[in-house]
Amino acid sequence: MKNLGSQIAYWDSVGATKRFTHPVNFTWLTGVSRKSRVLDYGCGYGRVMAELNEQGFSDVSGVDLSPALISRGRQLRPDLQFEVLESPPTLAYVSASFDVVLLFAVLTCIPDDDAQRALVAELVRVLAPGGLLYVSDMVLQEDERNRGRYAAYAQQFGTPYGVFATGDGAVCRHHDITELRALLKNLDILDERRVDVTTMNHHRSKAVQLLARKP
Template sequence: MPAPDDQSAYWNSTGTTKTFGHPLHHGWTTRLDRGAALLDYGCGYGRLAGELAALGFTDVEGVDVAPEPVARARAEQPAARFTLLADPPRTGRPDGGYDAAFLFAVLTCVPDDAAQHALVAELHRVLRPGGLLQVSDYLLQPDDRNQERYRRFEARYGRFGVFATDDGAVCRHHTRAWLDGLFAAFEPVDERELAVLTMNGRPAVATQLLLARR
């Protein structure tokens, strides 16, 4: 992926210490058969894939670009499979190979427009028709701290909502119009907003979308 999306150095060093808390909506998972083929895209250290396996799902695969978090996921979550992406965003899975996919706090780590579109196109390819996509990520936050850093970094990154954290990650918060366009090939099914903590322990509001491949 083009810079600043190639942040493998961060995720293999500082990023390995982070904790991600976007919760799985168990009510949405009841739509899935326990034998469904599930993809946790951008799995990190495997928290979400492990939770899905603990719920009784028997075919869970997590994929990520960073070797260190994937190694941790393999050690800590033996009930799921984990794959290091050799040619991101491609997974290597056949067309329609998954029944559902999960994209939790991943778009925020992919600031570039084209890279986000390529990632979502890959998810569309590997989901079967009618397959479900659960997304959890950040819209633009209204608080003064976030608004100030959106303005401060806009000239550097060319988009309001892209910013650098104090420890070196480049992140993105989104307008709703951008997300609607990004997922235009999917049918909206449900959505919700909820309070979460960011990877640096700051309070924020996450938007969660349940979408179906048209």
């Protein structure tokens, strides 16, 4: 599954047209200075970046592996800072460059365990001590349609339960909440909440958000 770490062909074609909807809980950021250095990893077309900017955050950067999504973001918000990831998950920033990192609906696009761990390690590297990592991602769904495709994909390809293929060509992953907590084991989890979201393919689904701090 290593080749599923980026799926660049999908995100530069069909994926570049999608609408993303995971909500930002700004009450979690109430005490964060609006001058904090903020990174949106997997920023897509900059929806979350725009919301942060509208809430007064003045130093927001976004990175994404898809040149097509970055181009869309630059057209929509030419005032924001977008960069294409050349070698994901490696970031062209020195350690402790950011006070807040957001990771919204990105792990669902990275089915491989090792690739997920490498990404989180890189994000922890660029976080300053005391910095926040805000994760929003998909949990295992309990409906028959999803249970069926989780089981079928795991049987066919030997992938972790929760991995599946969408009808338009993406391979995605829904997570047991313990898997997401385990990815953040080197951080202090401050808060957790369940949310309902509309997926990029217009299905109503369950998600979870976690706020963690680097010691």
